[in-house]
Amino acid sequence: MGSISLIGFMGSGKSSVGKEISKLLPGMEFIDLDDYIEAMTGMSIPEIFEKQGEAAFRAMEQEALEIIFMTNELTGEDCILSLGGGTVTTEACRRMIRRNTTCFYLKASVDTLVHNLETWPGDRPMLKTGKDLRSRVEELMASRSKLYESTAHHVIDVDSNDYTAAAVDIVTSID
Ligand code: S3P
Numbered sequence: 334m335g336s337i338s339l340i341g342f343m344g345s346g347k348s349s350v351g352k353e354i355s356k357l358l359p360g361m362e363f364i365d366l367d368d369y370i371e372a373m374t375g376m377s378i379p380e381i382f383e384k385q386g387e388a389a390f391r392a393m394e395q396e397a398l399e400i401i402f403m404t405n406e407l408t409g410e411d412c413i414l415s416l417g418g419g420t421v422t423t424e425a426c427r428r429m430i431r432r433n434t435t436c437f438y439l440k441a442s443v444d445t446l447v448h449n450l451e452t453w454p455g456d457r458p459m460l461k462t463g464k465d466l467r468s469r470v471e472e473l474m475a476s477r478s479k480l481y482e483s484t485a486h487h488v489i490d491v492d493s494n495d496y497t498a499a500a501v502d503i504v505t506s507i508d
Pocket residue numbers: 341342343344347367378416417418419420456457458459
């Protein structure tokens with residue numbers, strides 16, 4: 334079947350949809366790239382941003398993807414990969430994602446993203462700018478939406494917040 338990756342803005346539901354897909358495809362390993370980096374470095378994502386900055390974090394995302402895809406190639410195993418909202422800002426990551434996975438963009442409107450990020454704020458360094466949440470989401474989306482669109486093989490609308498339906502759509506589209 335090949336590996337499946339999920340891209341999209343913070344709060345679009347990548348981890349939730351990834352977990353739903355892994356219920357449908359129990360033989361495939363589910364990897365959340367943020368969790369992988371935290372395990373790899375022994376630091377939390379906010380700690381990495383605070384101590385080493387965004388550029389160092391982007392390099393870690395790239396290194397983690399290189400390891401994941403190399404391991405998949407060696408073992409012949411596929412995985413379900415939930416990426417970070419900004420992974421696509423690195424060109425090498427975009428290339429690896431397209432080459433090694435069938436990539437799905439979980440596309441949500443700014444309204445949905447703001448709603449989700451207000452409901453489940455988490456600890457997200459990229460949103461801690463002092464700007465109001467909506468302006469920051471709009472600002473980041475202005476530079477990222479074309480990267481999501483050009484990296485993905487398929488676009489899945491997640492404005493309904495129905496993550497089970499999104500997972501079923503994804504699995505049936507690759508069967
Ligand atoms: C980021 C998104 C986060 C995490 C980091 C940076 C971004 O992941 O990788 O805080 O630049 O959009 P989620 O999209 O899972 O929140």
